Amino acid sequence: xxxxxxxxxxxxxxxxxxxxxxxxxxxxxxxxxxxxxxxxxxxxxxxxxxxxxxxxxxxxxxxxxxxxxxxxxxxxxxxxxxxxxxxxxxxxxxxxxxxxxxxxxxxxxxxxxxxxxxxxxxxxxxxxxxxxxxxxxxxxxxxxxxxxxxxxxxxxxxxxxxxxxxxxxxxxxxxxxxxxxxxxxxxxxxxxxxxxxxxxxxxxxxxxxxxxxxxxxxxxxxxxxxxxxxxxxxxxxxxxxxxxxxxxxxxxxxxxxxxxxxxxxxxxxxxxxxxxxxxxxxxxxxxxxxxxxxxxxxxxxxxxxxxxxxxxxxxxxxxxxxxxxxxxxxxxxxxxxxxxxxxxxxxxxxxxxxxxxxxxxxxxxxxxxxxxxxxxxxxxxxxxxxxxxxxxxxxxxxxxxxxxxxxxxxxxxxxxxxxxxxxxxxxxxxxxxxxxxxxxxxxxxxxxxxxxxxxxxxxxxxxxxxxxxxxxxxxxxxxxxxxxxxxxxxxxxxxxxxxxxxxxxxxxxxxxxxxxxxxxxxxxxxxxxxxxxxxxxxxxxxxxxxxxxxxxxxxxxxxxxxxxxxxxxxxxxxxxxxxxxxxxxxxxxxxxxxxxxxxxxxxxxxxxxxxxxxxxxxxxxxxxxxxxxxxxxxxxxxxxxxxxxxxxxxxxxxxxxxxxxxxxxxxxxxxxxxxxxxxxxxxxxxxxxxxxxxxxxxxxxxxxxxxxxxxxxxxxxxxxxxxxxxxxxxxxxxxxxxxxxxxxxxxxxxxxxxxx
Amino acid sequence: xxxxxxxxxxxxxxxxxxxxxxxxxxxxxxxxxxxxxxxxxxxxxxxxxxxxxxxxxxxxxxxxxxxxxxxxxxxxxxxxxxxxxxxxxxxxxxxxxxxxxxxxxxxxxxxxxxxxxxxxxxxxxxxxxxxxxxxxxxxxxxxxxxxxxxxxxxxxxxxx
Numbered sequence: 001x002x003x004x005x006x007x008x009x010x011x012x013x014x015x016x017x018x019x020x021x022x023x024x025x026x027x028x029x030x031x032x033x034x035x036x037x038x039x040x041x042x043x044x045x046x047x048x049x050x051x052x053x054x055x056x057x058x059x060x061x062x063x064x065x066x067x068x069x070x071x072x073x074x075x076x077x078x079x080x081x082x083x084x085x086x087x088x089x090x091x092x093x094x095x096x097x098x099x100x101x102x103x104x105x106x107x108x109x110x111x112x113x114x115x116x117x118x119x120x121x122x123x124x125x126x127x128x129x130x131x132x133x134x135x136x137x138x139x140x141x142x143x144x145x146x147x148x149x150x151x152x153x154x155x156x157x158x159x160x161x162x163x164x165x166x167x168x169x170x171x172x173x174x175x176x177x178x179x180x181x182x183x184x185x186x187x188x189x190x191x192x193x194x195x196x197x198x199x200x201x202x203x204x205x206x207x208x209x210x211x212x213x214x215x216x217x218x219x220x221x222x223x224x225x226x227x228x229x230x231x232x233x234x235x236x237x238x239x240x241x242x243x244x245x246x247x248x249x250x251x252x253x254x255x256x257x258x259x260x261x262x263x264x265x266x267x268x269x270x271x272x273x274x275x276x277x278x279x280x281x282x283x284x285x286x287x288x289x290x291x292x293x294x295x296x297x298x299x300x301x302x303x304x305x306x307x308x309x310x311x312x313x314x315x316x317x318x319x320x321x322x323x324x325x326x327x328x329x330x331x332x333x334x335x336x337x338x339x340x341x342x343x344x345x346x347x348x349x350x351x352x353x354x355x356x357x358x359x360x361x362x363x364x365x366x367x368x369x370x371x372x373x374x375x376x377x378x379x380x381x382x383x384x385x386x387x388x389x390x391x392x393x394x395x396x397x398x399x400x401x402x403x404x405x406x407x408x409x410x411x412x413x414x415x416x417x418x419x420x421x422x423x424x425x426x427x428x429x430x431x432x433x434x435x436x437x438x439x440x441x442x443x444x445x446x447x448x449x450x451x452x453x454x455x456x457x458x459x460x461x462x463x464x465x466x467x468x469x470x471x472x473x474x475x476x477x478x479x480x481x482x483x484x485x486x487x488x489x490x491x492x493x494x495x496x497x498x499x500x501x502x503x504x505x506x507x508x509x510x511x512x513x514x515x516x517x518x519x520x521x522x523x524x525x526x527x528x529x530x531x532x533x534x535x536x537x538x539x540x541x542x543x544x545x546x547x548x549x550x551x552x553x554x555x556x557x558x559x560x561x562x563x564x565x566x567x568x569x570x571x572x573x574x575x576x577x578x579x580x581x582x583x584x585x586x587x588x589x590x591x592x593x594x595x596x597x598x599x600x601x602x603x604x605x606x607x608x609x610x611x612x613x614x615x616x617x618x619x620x621x622x623x624x625x626x627x628x629x630x631x632x633x634x635x636x637x638x639x640x641x642x643x644x645x646x647x648x649x650x651x652x653x654x655x656x657x658x659x660x661x662x663x664x665x666x667x668x669x670x671x672x673x674x675x676x677x678x679x680x681x682x683x684x685x686x687x688x689x690x691x692x693x694x695x696x697x698x699x700x701x702x703x704x705x706x707x708x709x710x711x712x713x714x715x716x717x718x719x720x721x722x723x724x725x726x727x728x729x730x731x732x733x734x735x736x737x738x739x740x741x742x743x744x745x746x747x748x749x750x751x752x753x754x755x756x
Numbered sequence: 757x758x759x760x761x762x763x764x765x766x767x768x769x770x771x772x773x774x775x776x777x778x779x780x781x782x783x784x785x786x787x788x789x790x791x792x793x794x795x796x797x798x799x800x801x802x803x804x805x806x807x808x809x810x811x812x813x814x815x816x817x818x819x820x821x822x823x824x825x826x827x828x829x830x831x832x833x834x835x836x837x838x839x840x841x842x843x844x845x846x847x848x849x850x851x852x853x854x855x856x857x858x859x860x861x862x863x864x865x866x867x868x869x870x871x872x873x874x875x876x877x878x879x880x881x882x883x884x885x886x887x888x889x890x891x892x893x894x895x896x897x898x899x900x901x902x903x904x905x906x907x908x909x910x911x912x913x914x915x916x
Contacts, residue, residue: 015854017851017852018851018854021851021856022843024856025847025851025862025866026834026835026837026838026847027792027794027795027833027835028794029859030793031860033787033793033797034787034793124779213894215858215860216798216858216860216861216892217858218798264858264859265858266796266860266861267858267860267894268858295797298799298801298804489857489895490895491857647853648857650854650900651854651857651895651896654896654898654899655897657897658896658898659894682798682801682804683801683802683803688898689890689891689898690885690889690893690898690901691885691886691888691889693897693898695881695899695903696899
């Protein structure tokens with residue numbers, strides 16, 4: 001549970017009922033698949049049975065002949081894109097790859113790759129018709145391992161890809177096609193000198209499997225291409241403006257022709273930013289003249305969306321015998337999947353970010369393999385590297401016999417520390433999270449019992465700023481209708497409304513937030529990067545300030561004095577002689593004093609957050625006969641700047657921890673030699689259930705970020721970073737085995753136990 | 757595909773008739789024929805529990821039940837948990853305890869928790885975790901869901 005001092009604010013730090021809560025506990029909330037339109041028909045996709053093949057021919061004639069089939073589309077219906085790089089809000093993308101991922105063109109590059117789509121009167125007809133599409137394939141060798149894909153003689157997935165260099169990586173010399181799409185090098189100080197100063201050097205190689213975000217709601221899109229050329233998309237997305245941009249670019253229509261209506265979203269975690277279905281549904285709608293609904297199956301979600309990549313990493317840390325880090329080297333290769341775009345760049349920037357490392361070198365590779373194009377997953381890239389580095393840190397502590405919390409305090413990154421990739425940290429709370437764990441009852445308690453062990457680990461995530469817009473209208477009864485563009489995945493309507501309420505001096509319940517479509521609010525970047533409570537919060541505060549200044553003018557008008565004589569204070573406008581009009585009183589007078597008061601606010605993306613840290617402590621029990629790990633107790637400390645709604649902050653931490661536990665102990669894409677994922681159902685992929693985990697205790701640490709008026713730091717992503725390493729360290733403490741692979745599933749752990 | 761059948765059931769206490777194909781699941785009929793979209797679809801193969809409804813007193817995943825199988829049954833869905841405009845103790849406990857984030861799994865959890873409390877009014881934490889283990893949530897880490905069910909049980913007991 002949280003340990004929070006009495007809040008210094010009136011609204012911030014309290015725990016009101018979230019505004020969208022009643023709809024969600026009564027079944028009334030409308031998610032993407034819940035929408036029904038007049039004349040709507042249903043679509044299904046034909047997906048590749050092969051991981052790597054050339055498409056020789058697609059024949060849809062048998063499918064078109066089925067009664068009830070209204071339209072069929074293939075990549076031939078999508079405009080040619082060429083090598084066009086487009087900035088889509090959270091990173092640039094090559095349109096050639098984006099369109100080929102939506103519907104395969106010359107080649108299929110992973111099992112499940114979409115090839116064609118059918119729209120029919122009902123879903124059953126559409127699914128039957130899909131089976132009648134005849135595709136002629138020329139089979140190619142599937143490439144499934146990142147290290148094999150990097151070899152110069154490896155088969156090539158994308159003929160047009162050449163290595164792109166970042167940081168101090170040298171420009172690629174030859175112009176041969178390659179699977180290595182990106183190469184990063186970041187350096188600080190002198191690695192060789194740093195290693196020479198070390199009394200102890202630890203190094204290991206690590207492997208992690210592909211894992212999925214696992215949101216419970218499958219991707220969906222319902223699209224109507226109207227007779228006037230306007231395209232309306234109802235969908236589940238983390239970013240309606242990004243989805244609009246992607247859809248418009250893919251269809252090569254003006255951006256104003258597309259309206260995206262963000263429905264309630266059933267989880268995303270980074271996986272609902274890329275567009276898969278809307279352009280396909282749009283083309284089916286255009287051809288059939290009906291609104292078309294597409295909903296993925298669970299297997300489609302696993303096989304054909306954007307899991308987060310598997311990796312191979314080599315890490316090295318040097319340390320003096322009194323426990324001071326001298327140098328670190330990291331070599332990180334991520335599986336991009338079919339097309340470039342893994343978060344390896346972020347991994348390179350995160351790898352040493354918990355520590356003040358004098359000398360370091362990081363090299364990273366983004367490598368194409370025959371798996372679905374990878375995507376962001378909660379602190380993308382950071383969990384991989386935290387697993388590796390925090391395991392090495394634990395090994396150092398073991399060998400030097402130093403308390404792991406003390407070691408982290410001694411070496412922690414702090415304000416002024418320069419990251420290996422360049423930026424210098426402003427006010428951050430790494431040390432404070434370690435202290436919180438060190439002082440916790442959990443860490444100070446003794447752990448008894450056979451095969452039981454305790455581990456700690458820390459993690460870092462940047463936290464993004466980016467752009468947001470809101471508007472807010474004062475209602476005559478003293479409430480405020482707040483309009484925002486940030487889709488609400490986990491309670492952000494409440495956290496944004498609370499910041500507006502705090503600024504205006506009204507209650508959270510007096511704000512009525514709505515998430516609206518792309519025609520109804522200004523540009524807003526994706527719900528991702530732990531940015532919404534920070535950045536959309538800033539926009540809401542600005543809108544509240546705009547309302548304040550308009551209300552000052554109204555009061556000055558009523559009191560017949562200059563506006564400079566009145567001020568806004570504690571939810572009221574006060575005058576020089578003790579006059580006072582409460583927000584509610586003024587709201588009732590708006591129509592008589594000039595009409596509506598509409599506040600507006602934007603955040604421009606110039607401010608970037610200072611970054612978030614978490615330190616976790618876990619107790620485990622290992623069954624040495626089965627290799628199974630049971631989590632006995634878990635405590636997560638995290639710097640959240642200022643907790644706006646502590647319950648939902650705790651919820652973010654608890655949810656991130658349990659995703660991290662799943663990644664640590666069980667989850668993986670289990671591929672056969674042909675590139676088929678053999679566990680593409682929830683039953684076999686097996687995310688944690690409530691029977692697998694204990695209560696997750698949270699310690700909310702508040703080191704305010706000075707860049708936000710109330711000190712907010714994003715809270716959503718960093719909690720997933722420490723769990724795999726913390727659990728690996730606890731396993732070592734329990735049975736003396738160092739795990740170098742994720743997941744640390746029973747067969748893998750048993751193998752290591754038996755080797756001992 | 758053989759012809760459509762008429763099926764008569766009671767849904768949340770209301771006698772209801774619907775027409776369905778033998779291949780249609782109860783989930784599909786609830787959502788697409790009867791427009792009761794409170795019951796959610798997460799996997800359509802019985803793994804996630806998002807589509808949980810109660811049939812003749814037993815919680816079932818409606819994606820694994822054919823609609824023709826429920827002839828004569830009494831079905832309770834999330835839409836029937838609310839009495840008029842009053843939420844019940846489980847719904848209130850989920851709201852007050854912040855036991856939901858994205859909310860897509862919430863109807864399934866609430867229906868399953870109602871079934872648990874009907875059988876076992878004073879469940880232990882282990883009872884709750886065991887009974888809800890077929891319902892997947894990816895957002896909350898389950899902590900607040902388990903606590904909400906504990907709170908609802910306590911409240912219901914203190915009322916009765």
